[in-house]
Amino acid sequence: MILKALFLIVVFAPFLAHSVDPVFNDDVLGLIVFKAGLVDPESKLASWNEDAESPCSWDGVKCDPLSHRVIELALDGLSLSGHIGRGLLRVQSLQVLSLSNNRLNGTILPGLTRLGTLQVIDLSGNNLTGSIPGEMFRQCGSLRSVSFARNSLTGRIPDSLSSCQTLVAVNFSSNQLSGELPLGIWYTRGLQSIDLSDNWLEGTIPEGIQNLYDARTVNLRGNRFTGWIPKDVGGCYVLKSLDLSGNFLSGTLPESMRRLVSCTSIRLGRNLLTGEVPTWIGGLTSLESLDLSGNTFFGRIPESVGNLQQLKELNLSMNHFTGILPGSIANCIDISVLDVSQNMLTGDFPIRVFRPDSAVAADSYGNLEVLDVSSNAFSGEFPASIGTLSNLRLLNVSANSIFGSIPTSIRALNRTRFLDLSKNKLNGTIPHEIGGAVSLEELRLEKNFLSGKIPTEIEKCSSLTSLILSDNNLTGPVPLALSKLSNLEYVDLSSNHLSGSLPKELTNLSHLLYFNISHNNLEGELPVGGFFNTIPHSSVSGNPALCGSVVNDSCPSVHPKPIVLNPNSSSDSGGGSSSSPNRHHKGIILSISALIAIGAAASIAIGVVAVTVLNIHVRSSMSRAAPPLTFSGGGGEEFSCSPSAGGPNYGKLVMFSGDANFVAGAHALLNKDSEIGRGGFGVVYRTVLRDGRSVAIKKLTCSGLIKSQEDFEREVKTLGKIRHRNVVSLEGYYYDPSLQLLIYEYVPSGSLHRLIHDASTDNCLTWRQRFNIILGMAKGLAYLHQMNVVHYNLKSTNILLDGSGEPRLGDFGLARLLPALDRCVLSSKIQSALGYMAPEFACRTVKITEKCDVYGFGILVLEVVTGRRPVEYMEDDVAVLCDVVRSALDEGRIEECVDERLRNSFPAEEVIPVVKLGLICASQVPSNRPDMSEVVNILELIQCPSEGQEDIE
Template sequence: MRSLLCVFFFMFLSPFLVKSLNPSLNDDVLGLIVFKADIQDPDGKLSSWNEEDDSPCNNWVGVKCNPRSNRVSDLVLDGFGLSGKLGRGLLQLQFLRKLSLAKNNLTGSISLSFSELSDLRVLDLSENGFSGSIPSDFFSQCGSLRSISLAKNRFSGPIPESLGSCSTLAALNLSGNQFSGSLPFQLWSLSGLRALDLSDNLLDGEIPKGIEALNNLRAISLRNNQLTGEVPEGIGNCLLLRSIDLSQNLLSGGLPSTMQKLSLCNDLVLGNNGFIGEVPQWIGDMRSLVTLDLSENNFTGQVPDSLGKLRSVKIFNVSKNALTGSLPEAMSNCVNLLAFDISHNSLTGNLPSWVFKLGLQQVLLSDNGLSGSIDDALASSKENSRTKLLILDISQNKLSGEIPSTVGDLGSLQLLNMSRNSFVGTIPARIGQLKSLSILDFSENQLNGSIPSEIGLLKSLNELSLEKNSLWGNIPTSIGNCAGLISLCLAHNEITGSIPASLAKLTYLTVVDFSFNRLTGAIPKQLANLASLQLFNISHNQLQGELPAGAFFNTIDPSSLFGNPSLCGAVVNRSCPTVLPKPIVLNPNSTDATPSTITQSLGRGKKILSISALIAIGAAAAIVIGVIAITVLNLRVRAATSRSAVALNFSGADDFSHSPSTDGDSGKLVMFSGDPDFSTATHALLNKDCELGRGGFGAVYRTILGDGRSVAIKKLTVSSLVKSQEDFEREVKKLGKVHHSNLVALHGYYWTPSLQLLIYEFVSGGNLYKHLHEGSAESYLSWNERFNIILGAAKGLAHLHQMNVIHYNLKSSNILIDSSGEPKVADYGLAKLLPMLDRYVLSSKIQSALGYMAPEFACKTVKITEKCDVYGFGILVLEVVTGKRPVEYMEDDVVVLSDMVRGAMEEGKVEDCVDARFLGKFPVDEAIPVIKLGLICTSQVPSNRPDMAEVVNILELIRSPSESQDELGEFS
């Protein structure tokens, strides 16, 4: 009870009242208990803190006391999993010298003043969730602080100028926050500062002059800010500097020559800035350098010979500059070099042999102009017994000759990239000796021959890229032994044979690309068990048979299958032939009592037709009979259609009016409103001149009612699939209640067992497909018109989903344009008229336009939802903006619109996708967001696609409601 009262007083009265309490109550106990009360301790790490104790100095975890005064001197609770906010309890620890609460989950702002903690030497609040700005006077009385770390929090605002009051400060770490503004000049007054780390913030402006005042500075890191200007000359007077990291800023100019005085400097990291000029010769005088990083700048000229004097250097990185010439032989003196990166320059000459004599671990020479053979260079690797080369990247050069078998001597290699060169010959079998290899890339060369079976010895291989060569032969079955394989790319070769079933053993396989080869045979069914598969491109081969069923193959992108005319299944819109049982082969020479004796008994000496021939004859006869039967049925259906059309008899009612005929030759008509005279409309059903078009469900005709109103009549040609009359009428009446200005209205229907008609409003402007792809150059749709069409279609589709109706067949030919240019979505909900949502029927009959179909249509186990319509709408958006069809068939390639636009987006060239007929006259701030929305809607994962209501909101946000048509007139 005593302790609870103490807590009460301390929490609700000022610290001055607490000081006036009975001095027998230990201030440290009170302070720590109140601190504990303000935070959460989910792991019970502070369970030893007992408020009944007279002192925390005995067994309180994380607490250390001065043995003379018996007062708390250190509070170290690093990594205790604590959360909550800092209270005022800590201010009671007036003899505290070290406060370390690093690596917890503490949050909130720092509002405490440490002026009362006059003995505090070390403050470490790093790796928490503190946020907000630090009060400008927070450090105003920090004369005794020697180390401050607030790293890896979410502090923002400027760095307080009061830091200049911390005259004894030796280490300051504010890295990994969101501090902004310029560097306070007061920092340079901290002459005792040894380590300064302000990296990974949002600081801007120039580095202040006067840095030479920090003559005790050992390490400075200003990495990853937005600092500008040149490096001040005074940095060369900080003679004790051992580590300089100014990388990832906007610094410019040349390097100050005073830096050559920094003879103790071990690490000079200046990468990713805008430094210019030649790499200074004087860097060779910084003999203590272990790390030299000048990457991603604008340095020009040659690599200076003087760098050969850096005998201590281990990491040398001058990548992504504009360096020219050849590598200096003097660098062979850098005997301690481990990582050598000169990639992405314009260096020329041969690959120097000394590179492989130094015992390097990483060699990155990619994207230069190096030429010649690599035989001699690789052979020299044997001369150094300590060679432990882990990474070798010589890609994108002009290297030639064969890949030498000596590559197999680099037994420690983990990455080998020799792509985009001019290597010829075969892949050496000794490649199988690289047992640690994780990435192997020989793509885009001129290699020939077969893939060696020794490739199966690479048990650690994750990525194998051999595309764009002239490889032939089979894919080795041994590749199934590469148990860690994730990516396998063999595209654009001349590989033959079948896909090995051993691939099914590669459980981590994610990407497979066998496109543009000569593969034959069926796809192994076992591949359906590859749970990690995300891409399986087998386009442009000679594969045949049905796709594996289940898992990834139910949602495979159809473009990954193009160019295999003998593949079948729902995804490729091609039904698979029925597999007939193998005929029994009769043996005429058998003397057993077997079927062959039956053959003999039919007549000795006479020529008996084989079973295969009999089957063929029977099949031909069946086909002939079938054709005759279908012809007769068609004639009867036409007659029935004619009779039904003539017998149309209508009567009106207020809501659903119908004629309840029971005569077998007359049908049942239901009109959802009005009592039109339909007698003049029947001729349209048999008149080709009145036909508007044909789709997956049937033909559409235009006719005029007795009241002069035009209507469109759809004559369904899927009668055999239509539900019973009761179910049919229930579904159609549901559609009849759907009303929206962007939906084609359904006026009524007509039913007989052999004929079903749907009566729609007539929309005069034609369909969107014709406007986009078949119109004249003078009548192309303006940006304004296209945006309105996209928005209107979205609103219509959103209303359908609100009414629990799925369209199933959204495409540009089902978007009609009325006389005022408004879009109307047609043919919605018709799939529900079928007895079941058979995926093959949906893909072949309904989704007749390849490219609009959502991936889940091919998966029998995935439920068809509104997100399928969202996918089709996304394709529609891309079609409207680009003016291109969802799938374009070229002479030797197939271009899938969504893939093309997504690729352009990744390359930053998405503006190039907008319809060229705009001639640049379109609002970029509308077109680009609309394209991005289309790509989001076409996500392969249904849950990643937005709802149509969200799509409408996004489109309305893209076009400001206050923006008038006149303001956009210039884009029309």
């Protein structure tokens, strides 16, 4: 069958656009040729037989019952790969072509729309590349719906799109399309749905959108559009959904929006919009979702928002709203998500929401699943009627001034997964009824005035992964109940008044990644085993009575009382005369502990002698037969330092290019005098090749986790192919079962960390130098991600600067060399990259993704702008850079965070967007972080206006 298909391709492919011999059925021929270009790993197309007279019974094929011609080809989600072949052009009556959610690659087949009958094209969810053919829409026939979503398409949206008046739905989302929108795009008057989200589109959104008379959905989310929201947007009278979030739009809400009375969803979050929210917003009574988050809106939240009685989601977070939360919100009885966090709202805690005597209390907020009022200035007592919100999944009231006790009605929150009451003024005890919140996964009560014991009923919260109770006045022991919470990953009980000893059963917590009990009154021996074997000293400090190896204080042993031999007693067992006190021998008093000490000393002495003899023997053996290094040059030809090369006892040194010989010889590779740095993965040395090039050699310190030699060499050779001006090049490697070296190019000007934080450096980086460093880091990281390499160990000490000040990313991709990251390795890396590690590293499966790098990059951006370390330890507090900058941004004083060494010589119009970008990259939620390719484009967009101004000046 395969041979026949290949024969058909060879013979008939050149003539597919022309007529063929009528003895061949066009549809059979076209589909068989199309199939020949595919890879079908699951044999989903097994029914496709070239000997068939008709394809109408084939899987995925639908024919017209009268003409028996193929009118529909639906092969969605069949794991097909390969390219879309020209054989489809023979299927002349095709109306629907749906190949979504496969693995097809190559480009979009030009000329598809020559099939004048084609109405639907769906190629979404594949790996297609290249641009969208412009000819596709010049003669689009009867085409009504086209989707190229979730591919890797590049280039511009073709201008010819606006000439296809038959189009009803267009979806080009989640690609890499760039450039501006075609000027005539709004004149495709039949469009009902247009989705261009998550691309790199830029420029302003052109006026004329009101011409989309029938538009139901307009989605331009996640691009780089600037300027104002089109003033005529209100002309789309039947619009149901408008999503312009995640752009750089500025200005106020256009007046015409008040006419969008049919709209059910308006999403404008994460822009630069400003002004007061107009009262007419309450007239959009069809709204079910309103998202204005992440802008700079100010003033009061209008009372008219209570008119939106269909509202299910209201997100006004991360703005500058002041005043009280309108009581009219209680009228929105169907609301499920209410987020007003990170504003400047004041007044009493919005207790009317929970007031039992309210006229709407019985039904109000019965559907509420998310309530986030954190990081405001609310006060008042925590409501006892909180338990009426029985459907809550998330409750966050942190960082306010709420007082009172935690009510016993907390037991009714049996569906709540995230409960954060931290950073308030709560007092009293943690109620035993907390055990009723059985679905809790994260409980945060830190920085309050809570007292009493940790209730043992906490063990009923079996899903708990994070328990943060630090900075309170808790007393009593650490309960044994904690050891029964098998899913625990993060525990912080620090800065309380806990006493007693730690339950040894805590070692059974196999998922534990962080356990902080510092600054309490705990005593006794630390548990031995599991996480506690590697617990950091900082997590147990401030407990003077604790003992164990971690606190460098051995625990006292319990010994039996000494046995005393009386020197005055007779040695005679009979009843003879008494001993004389003037005997010539002295009395002997020996205890068991003394005897043990004498025996131990003797054993140690013997051991020292034995080790010394063994060392002499080993050194002698090594000097007689030290295994030489095997060298390999750039051409792959191996040669040896000794007459006999290769073999299992010989290491192998390979250089990807250039000379493999070193000036000082192989024995000097790891000379202590040439050490230039240490990192989480190993020690770095500098040496010189015979061709005069300096190289940096990293000796890996995790040999016990290194893959086999075959896997190691494969991964290293992959890393060796990476060449980019912002990435340190890997020049070669050395492999021995007990020693692995990576050989990098030497970058002379030191690390970014030294340049920013070393007080001995005289040079202060200008803003332009800092911006170029940020942009260079972004480009290097985007390139690594393009090559499917996750850096994993991103921090300022791993950013090196070359002679021209260009940043170079070093220490990348080393996680590829490890078969898995166990808790020991993870813990050490978290300590070495404190502040840069993404929160998802706490996940039990430790899934390393590119989004982890994006988080670290965001922290680096803030570090470069502020000149501060990611985490700074003060006398009685810890300052987390990300939190400090976010608070400053919320309070409108972001310029105070800029490195004071710049002395106000920086453009605020660049600094503020860069800081916002850094915070977005450092989002706690991975899906909220942009891709690095998007970051590069955003930075270039931020830079362009200033460069233009400089040119004018």
